[in-house]
Amino acid sequence: MKIQDLEFKKFISESTVTEKVAELRKHINHDYKKKTPVFLPILNGSFMFAADLIKGLDISCQVSFVKISSYQGTQSTGQLKTLIGIEQSLFNQDIIIVEDIVDTGLTLQKIIEELTSLGTKSVEVVTLLRKKTAREKGVAIKYIGFDIDEEFVLGYGLDYDGLGRNLKEIYKADMPTPEEA
Ligand code: IMP
Numbered sequence: 001m002k003i004q005d006l007e008f009k010k011f012i013s014e015s016t017v018t019e020k021v022a023e024l025r026k027h028i029n030h031d032y033k034k035k036t037p038v039f040l041p042i043l044n045g046s047f048m049f050a051a052d053l054i055k056g057l058d059i060s061c062q063v064s065f066v067k068i069s070s071y072q073g074t075q076s077t078g079q080l081k082t083l084i085g086i087e088q089s090l091f092n093q094d095i096i097i098v099e100d101i102v103d104t105g106l107t108l109q110k111i112i113e114e115l116t117s118l119g120t121k122s123v124e125v126v127t128l129l130r131k132k133t134a135r136e137k138g139v140a141i142k143y144i145g146f147d148i149d150e151e152f153v154l155g156y157g158l159d160y161d162g163l164g165r166n167l168k169e170i171y172k173a174d175m176p177t178p179e180e181a
Pocket of ligand 1: 045099100101102103104105106107108151152153154158159160
């Protein structure tokens with residue numbers, strides 16, 4: 001399948017994703033049995049994963065979709081990122097961030113710092129995919145769907161240049177490995 005300039009091939013089937021999401025849901029049901037967490041799915045990439053994960057949870061919970069906005073700082077430090085769309089007090093709440101994919105972990109680190117500064121009770125992360133870099137850096141993620149290598153993926157909410165979010169399965173870019181290049 002070709003999207004823009006890149007060729008993609010099937011990577012994770014719809015049924016494998018469904019099974020994994022059910023497994024993650026089971027863990028969260030168990031761990032948050034006596035709590036009422038607030039899910040914060042990070043738009044846009046996590047919309048499909050968040051919907052499937054949250055649909056059918058047995059626990060009492062709230063959901064609030066948020067977005068990360070990048071704005072140019074006034075200093076030469078470059079791009080600063082901030083969470084937008086939080087419409088309720090998160091003070092003393094148990095938060096579960098819902099991410100599509102964690103690569104360097106920098107986005108996640110910023111989000112966690114920001115949430116912690118709001119006086120949250122606890123902050124945990126559930127991500128569908130984790131790339132090798134995040135794994136090697138030991139980014140703290142409690143619930144992980146799939147560990148993958150340094151490959152570019154799309155589908156099931158994830159995009160390439162805005163395209164491909166609608167796909168039911170996860171695809172990966174068919175690029176030569178560094179050794180082959
Ligand atoms: P990080 O800050 O490097 O962890 O980047 C995380 C964000 O980059 C994710 O939430 C995605 O929006 C985007 N991203 C990283 N890798 C991919 C990929 O393989 N496909 C699509 N988006 C990606």
